[in-house]
Amino acid sequence: MGVNRDLKKATEAYWAGKVPQDDLVAEGKRLRLEHWKIQKDAGIDIIPSNDFAFYDHVLDHIQLFGVVPERYTKNNLTPLDQYFAMGRGLQRPATDSTPAVDVPALEMVKWFDSNYHYVKPTLQDNQTFKLASNPKPVADFLEAKEAGIITRPVLLGPVSFLHLGKADRGHSIEPISALDKLLPLYQDLLKQLKEAGAETVQIDEPILVFDLPKRVKDAFKPAYEKLGSLGSSAPKIVLATYFGDIVHNIDVLDYLKGVYAIHVDLVRNPEQFETVAAALGPQQVLSAGVVDGRNIWKTNFKRAIEIVEGAVQKLGKDRVIVASSSSLLHTPHTLASEKKLDPEIADWFSFACEKAKELAIIAKAVTEGPASVRDALEANAKSMQARASSSRTNDQAVKERQSKVTPELHERKSPFPIRISEQQKRLNLPLFPTTTIGSFPQTKDIRVHRNKFTKGEITAEEYEKFIEKEIEMVVKVQEELDLDVFVHGEPERNDMVQYFGERLNGYAFTTHGWVQSYGSRCVRPPIVVGDISRPAPMTVKESKYAASISPKPMKGMLTGPITCLRWSFPRDDVHQSVQAQQLALALRDEVVDLEKAGIYVIQVDEPALREGLPLRSGKERTDYLKWAVDSFRLATAGVEDGTQIHSHFCYSEFQDFFYAIAALDADVLSIENSKSDAKLLKVFVDEAYPRHIGPGVYDIHSPRVPSEQEIRDRIAEMLQYLKPDQLWIDPDCGLKTRQWKETKAALTNMVNAAKFFRTQYSK
Ligand SMILES: Nc1nc2c(c(=O)[nH]1)N[C@@H](CNc1ccc(C(=O)N[C@@H](CCC(=O)N[C@@H](CCC(=O)N[C@@H](CCC(=O)O)C(=O)O)C(=O)O)C(=O)O)cc1)CN2
Ligand code: MET
Ligand SMILES: [Zn+2]
Incomplete structure (x- = not known):
């Protein structure tokens, strides 16, 4: 990406139509040269090339060998635009000289x-x-x-x-x-x-x-x-x-x-x-x-x-x-x-x-x-x-609490049928409830305000007021869209993992430690340096505020222990299961505090659960699944039956992994699914999965807006595999990388599609 995420900036400027393609190409060239020189100056003898990619190195090979489906070749795009169309989709209206393009x-x-x-x-x-x-x-x-x-x-x-x-x-x-x-x-x-x-x-x-x-x-x-x-x-x-x-x-x-x-x-x-x-x-x-x-x-x-x-x-x-x-x-x-x-x-x-x-x-x-x-x-x-x-790696109080963890701490009070009826009494949701995965667009305005606050150019009060205004706006939009379970939109978070890292003891974090996650998107993984604990509530203020300004159920939003661990740089001096349990205990306190604050739907995201699975089957994998599942349960089992625990996975190949997802005992799962075949959902039928599921109905990694019909088709497919009273309607993942315009358009179509089926099924 370059020392200052130069490639990200150049690529996004090109996508936004702010600079011509030649500028982006020149920036790529400059970066390659700079990186070769860095290695040469460091004394590296054998320096690699072709390790630079504008989006992804596998995508480079897709184009290199011409493995390009016709839907991308037929629009007469330049090779670089065709490449980006495969990476992120392309949707643009017709002009006088070019026809409309719409490819996922x-x-x-x-x-x-x-x-x-x-x-x-x-x-x-x-x-x-x-x-x-x-x-x-x-x-x-x-x-x-x-x-x-x-x-x-x-x-x-x-x-x-x-x-x-x-x-x-x-x-x-x-x-x-x-x-x-x-x-x-x-x-x-x-x-x-x-x-x-x-x-x-x-x-x-x-x-x-x-x-x-x-x-x-x-x-x-x-x-x-x-x-x-x-x-x-x-x-x-x-x-x-x-x-x-x-x-x-x-x-x-x-x-x-x-x-x-x-x-x-x-x-x-x-x-x-x-x-x-x-x-x-x-x-x-x-x-x-x-x-x-x-x-x-x-x-x-x-x-x-x-x-x-x-x-x-x-x-x-x-x-x-x-x-x-x-x-x-x-x-x-x-x-x-x-x-x-x-x-x-x-x-x-x-x-x-x-x-x-x-x-x-x-x-x-x-x-x-x-x-x-x-x-x-x-x-x-x-x-x-x-x-x-160093004394900074050791915390006796954390070790003592870990030594007192019992099997009972991993169990909810009652089984799912009892829980869901308690929850339904409280939440009163319609058939095919609609919700989103947590984040709403992280606009330039939000990032700039946070940057000013970090630099001390605005006060904590000014920043908090700004965040409250953002939450108000997100709540209002959800009211207009007529969604069923609301979120506060996560405007206060720089990243779903870094944010927690910054609020936990035992973590260090960087200012410029960016790593590419996909395309132009980067993360700054926080670093686990010592035993982890929670000095104070981390999310209660924002969730409570959001709940206070709307009558709709407000979903609290946390990142699960495995995802916090996997998307951080973990310690290499204690086993990851120990770090996961420390994170779980910290999150357990947060979950209970949210419930005390009147938040009765709490989502604990575990998108990295699958990615952490050891690459080969065998003992290492079985062991991992045991401690990973345990850490989620330890984090979430502290609540009453009437509090609904959601979890979210943006990983679609869950067939080999089904039993772990089932073992989490979450009341509602939202899983990325829009780009996969709905047939994959058959595993939920085969295994008689009893709880609620929202397979994503549209892809959020792309700015493309799905039509209502497209979403209806998706839902109809899903209903071949899932029971109507089990199905939630939601996007694939959070909306932080999207713009407001496309977000509203896509969610409008999504809510209308849900309403269509609601009418169908109530007849
Ligand atoms: N850690 C992590 N891994 C994940 C995900 C995730 O959300 N988090 N999601 C999945 C997909 N991966 C993703 C990875 C990154 C982003 C993403 O949105 N990244 C943002 C950065 C988010 C961030 O840290 N933002 C900071 C810093 C923003 C910034 O660049 N600020 C400027 C100043 C403000 C400006 O002028 O824009 C600066 O520091 O220079 C903030 O909001 O505070 C980006 O690359 O653009 C999304 C998905 C899987 N893995
Ligand atoms: C990568 S999973 C993202 C989940 C998070 N709650 C969000 O909506 O952004
Ligand atoms: Zn996700």
């Missing part, structure tokens, strides 16, 4: 177990492929070369590209079946890269950390036989995996003998070293990922150097590369921007720029001996020691 975005889902989202390759039956002319990996390589930097281009590998994709709506192709047709394009691309001067290329096959169906695993054989067969007419291949171990797929290495090097994540799974090293061919190189690409803790040099030295002993100096565990996309730009961090704590951190320097130091320590970097090693050992012994 391609599906966007979580990248492995991270909070980054990628655009899913969407294949059609009889899919054909076509390599883009002037392919971006080649263009970017040449651009760096011109600047005097020979880079290693990064490509997503063919097997991962296909396996991470899906069949388009109305199609049934199994993506991996298209491999034979895709491979010649990779061959062509590799040849072009070689001609441009690339000696090596990094090909990512991160799906090797998954449990793979046999067909997909077998696909590595033809794929890498073909790519490895090009000899000197292609660059040498570094095959990269990350976010897990590949021990369970180690036999795939047999198919990779034509590959020059294998990269593995030795931060997440250092123990895979032995197996991987033993499976390498006699010449093959190991790229050892020893600096964490997913967290912000300073690398423990002693440990990292031990790992690299172990590799050198086993394989020889020429066969080891020192690398970050994964791309540094998942860490903030630089610690140097953090002027407000307590220096004691800042000394524990390392962001992307610092990590690049760490890599150079580790490599130097091994190649030239520790004396060559003595000062750096000593300073690092001191930081490690200081953090381990």
Whole structure:
């Protein structure tokens, strides 16, 4: 994104029609060059290229190989506009010279177990492929070369590209079946890269950390036989995996003998070293990922150097590369921007720029001996020691409360049938109740006011008054829309996780620690540095105020313990289950305080519950589900039967995950669903799910307004699977990223669609 989220700003300015496409393209070029230089100056020997994307690197490959459904090609858009149309949808009225365009975005889902989202390759039956002319990996390589930097281009590998994709709506192709047709394009691309001067290329096959169906695993054989067969007419291949171990797929290495090097994540799974090293061919190189690409803790040099030295002993100096565990996309730009961090704590951190320097130091320590970097090693050992012994990480009161947690604390007072009838008496909701997921548009005006308040340019009272006015407006809009369960709109929150991080003990937070989440959207994950507790209520004031100005039920809005943990940078010195339980206890107090304040509908969002699921099935997964579900129940079970607990998930692939969602025992679930097939809802029928559900009826990631008919069709589909008295009507997720105009239009259509069915069913 750049040190000041430069790419976000340039992209959004382009989307808003404020700057021409050329400006955005030039800004991309400037950023690529800046980032190559940062790495060069840090002492990095092998610098990647083609890791820059205007929206998402998987979407880059979708366009690179021509996997573009016709609905995006038929409008005569420029390649960049076509690319953004796939990423975020496009809706624009006809002009004199151009016809109207109305296409939804391609599906966007979580990248492995991270909070980054990628655009899913969407294949059609009889899919054909076509390599883009002037392919971006080649263009970017040449651009760096011109600047005097020979880079290693990064490509997503063919097997991962296909396996991470899906069949388009109305199609049934199994993506991996298209491999034979895709491979010649990779061959062509590799040849072009070689001609441009690339000696090596990094090909990512991160799906090797998954449990793979046999067909997909077998696909590595033809794929890498073909790519490895090009000899000197292609660059040498570094095959990269990350976010897990590949021990369970180690036999795939047999198919990779034509590959020059294998990269593995030795931060997440250092123990895979032995197996991987033993499976390498006699010449093959190991790229050892020893600096964490997913967290912000300073690398423990002693440990990292031990790992690299172990590799050198086993394989020889020429066969080891020192690398970050994964791309540094998942860490903030630089610690140097953090002027407000307590220096004691800042000394524990390392962001992307610092990590690049760490890599150079580790490599130097091994190649030239520790004396060559003595000062750096000593300073690092001191930081490690200081953090381990700091009093800020320990809170006796928190530990004591955790030791007193009993199984009963995880149980609601009565079973669901009793609860729902109590709740219905109090809430008196119609059939097909309508609600929203919490946030309403975070306008420029809100952000600017908050920014002024943070900088001390307006007082706390002025800011509070401003927030009250926003809440009033949001309540009024909901009255006009005639929604059934209201929300206060979350105007006071910068982000649903950062906001809580800033109000809890045990957290540190940054001023510029932005990380891309999707497209131009970024987050500033707060950092768990010590034991967590709640010094004071966090949301009661705003919810209570909202409830006081409307007779409609007001839904309190909290972020659940797992989501708070997953979207923060967690501690690496205590198990995540311990951190989740601390968060749960803090949230439990908040839930009870909301109820005391007269808020009888409380939503505890857990959109990251699924993303936290360990990537492979087995014991780790079962354990996770137990403590994750427990933490939600601990957070929510403190209320009376008549208080309705909602939860929200913006993750659609819940079939493999159903029992965990059911085990939460939430009274009402709202789940992202609009881009998935309603058939997926069948799992709720098959498992006789007894409680209430609101599968999202429209996509909120796109500015596109769904028509009432479209929403009616969605609801009709849902009613094939869900009982009428079980179904809530809501959007896929919160509306904070949308503009007011489209929000009102979409919600009007949604409420009208709900009313249509209400009339139908009351006849
Ligand atoms: N943490 C997290 N992860 C999540 C989600 C989420 O909501 N939160 N949602 C899902 C989708 N991901 C998302 C990620 C980010 C955003 C998002 O809206 N991000 C905003 C930033 C939100 C924020 O932190 N806002 C701050 C800072 C805003 C800002 O940029 N202020 C300016 C000054 C004001 C101005 O001139 O605009 C500045 O600091 O320079 C605030 O409102 O206070 C953005 O990129 O634009 C939405 C969804 C999954 N993962
Ligand atoms: C990413 S889930 C978002 C839930 C939150 N309550 C919102 O509406 O923004
Ligand atoms: Zn959501």
